[in-house]
Structure formats: C-alpha cells, structure tokens
Amino acid sequence: MNTITIEGELRSEFGKKATRQLRSEEKVPCVIYGGAEVVSFSAPAKSFKNLVYTSAFQVAEIKLGAKTYRAVMKDLQFDVVTDELSHIDFMELVEDKPVAVTLPIKLVGQSVGVKAGGKLVTKLKALKVIALPKHLVENIEVSIDNLELNGNIRVEDVKVEGITITNSPRIPIASVVMTRQLRQEEATAEKDAKKK
Template identity: 45%
Template sequence: MKTIAISGSPRENVGKRDAKELRYEGKVPAVLYGGKEQHHLAVVIADLKDVIYTAEANFVEIDVNGAKTKAIVKDAQFHPLTDVLMHIDFLQLFDEKEIVMEIPVKLTGTSPGVKMGGKMVQKLRKLRVKALPAAMPQSVEVSIDKLEVGGLVRVRDIKADQYAITNTPEDTIVSVGMSRALKQAETEAAKGKK
C-alpha cells in the first residue's frame, strides 16, 4: 500500500483555545493513538491534502522530531458549514496487529450486459477490509467480465486469501439492469408478436 509522509510537532497545550490558534496558523490538531500512550500533535493542513482529499486508501508515516511512526487515518472532523478540517485522529500500525480500512473497489473488464444496452450501477465504491498492514490491498478488484443484464456481484462473490471483507455478504457491489431503451425495445418486440 502507498505510504504518504507528513511531519508533525508535539502539542503541549490541549484545549479549545489552543486548537483555534493552531488552525489560525494553518495547522490542525491531531491525536496519534494505538500504542502504549497517545500523542497530541499539530500537523500542517497542506500536508494532509493527499491523505484526506483522495478516494484512495493510504498509510501515513508521521515524522515527529525525527521519530517516524506508521499510521492510518482513523477519523477526520470537518466544520459543518465551512468544511474546513478541524481535527484528525491517527491509529498507529503494528506489523502483527490486524486493522480495518475502507478500501476502494476497482472494476475490471467489460460487461457483456452493458454491451447489449444494459445499465451498470455500482452500489458500493469502498469495502471494509480487515488485514495485517503488509497484506492490505491498494484496491479490491472486481471482475465484471461475466456480468449479464440482470446480473450482479455481491460481497460474498469476492475471493481473497490475504484479507477479509467485513461488509455484509449479501451487499451488492455492482449490478447490470435494463436501460429504458432496452425495456422499450423488449416491450415493442412483445407487442409486435401479438
């Protein structure tokens, strides 16, 4: 999985007023937890652009005074009106401990149902994946080569050796339904046979 490097500085003062001052300076308050103790940090908002505002799943390497720690973004809080990043939580990674992440779905191939005029609908764009950090995929590939009109791919249809998908097995990832033009053509064909 891709790792993005960011730098942070330790925060001594924790509170509403101090967090507001940090945001005024172009930084955002952050917490790194998951180890023996949690660390309060200040991170430059511009450094988080590639981490937060992307559809991809990434690991983060946080450099605090020369000490590098691998982590994932566990939570990000935004202002309800201005959509400005207010706070971010990082979960520290350990090689022997499984984690759960939202991983994007990547559709591969060409659906015969779409070629025949069907309409493809992707219901799930991300899946919850549980794995060790070394086995975490960049994306979950779903083949649509055999997807006919009326067909669908469910979570249970995805086979993975290195990781587990924790979504409900009955959840639909992608389906191909009849388009309006295809329905009209079938209706007209049925009327023509009468």
C-alpha cells in the same frame, strides 16, 4: 500503495487555548493511537490536503522529529462554521495487529450484460475490511466480466486473500440493468413475433 508523508511536531500544550492557537497558525491537531503509545501532534493544514480530499486509500507516514509512524486515517472533524479541518485521529499500523479500514472498490473487466445492451449500476463504492497492515491494498478489484443482464455482484462474491470483509454479504456491489431502449426493442420483437 500510495503513501503521503506528513511532517509534524509533537504537542506539548493541550486544552482549548492551545488548540485555538494551533488553528490560528493553520495547523491541525492530531492524535495517533493503536501503537505502544498515544502520540499527540500537529501539522500544517495544507499537508493533509492529498490525504483527506480523495477517495483513494492511502497510508500516512508521519515524521515527528527523529521518529516516523505509519498510520491510516480513522476519524476526521471539520469546523461546523468554517468547514475547515479541525482534528484527525490516526491509527498506527503495527505489523502483527489487524486494523479495520475502508477500501475503495475498483470494477475491472467488461460485463457481458453491458455488451448485450444493459447499463452498469454501481451500488457500493467501498468495502469495510479487517486486515494486517501487510495485506492492505490501494483498492479491491472486482471483476465484472461474468455480470449478466439483470445480474448482481454481491459482497459475498468478493474474496481477497488476507482480508476479511465486514459488510453484510448480501449487499449488491454492482448490477446490470436493462435500459429503456433494450426493453422497447424486446417489446417490439415480441409484438412482431405474435403477428406472425
């Protein structure tokens, strides 16, 4: 799994003035919770770029002095005026403690419905899951090989060992719809069949 290393420093001062000072130095105030202690730190805004501006699921390795924390992003806040990153909450990954995260879906294979002339429509790009840190994966692979024309793959069709999916089971992930050209070809074939 992709891991991004972030080097930060523990925060000793809090409040609006201290936070404003950090932001003026282009640093982002952050907090790590979920472990034995709540840790407040700051790090340069540019060090979060590859973690924040991506749809990929990644683990952050946060180095604060001699200690390193493995964590996942839980919440982001942006400045309403400048749109700059203003705060991040991280959830520490603790070995025996399940964590709730959102994992991207990766569709794999060749749909039989697409081969028959249909069009693949992606309806869901990520799944909400609960899993132990050791079961976390970069993405959830969903095979579309057996997806037929006018067929759906739903959340309930996805099974991943060690991961509990919390989305509603009936939500479609992907479907193959009939293209206009295919509809026209079928209509023409029907007319021709009636003429005979």
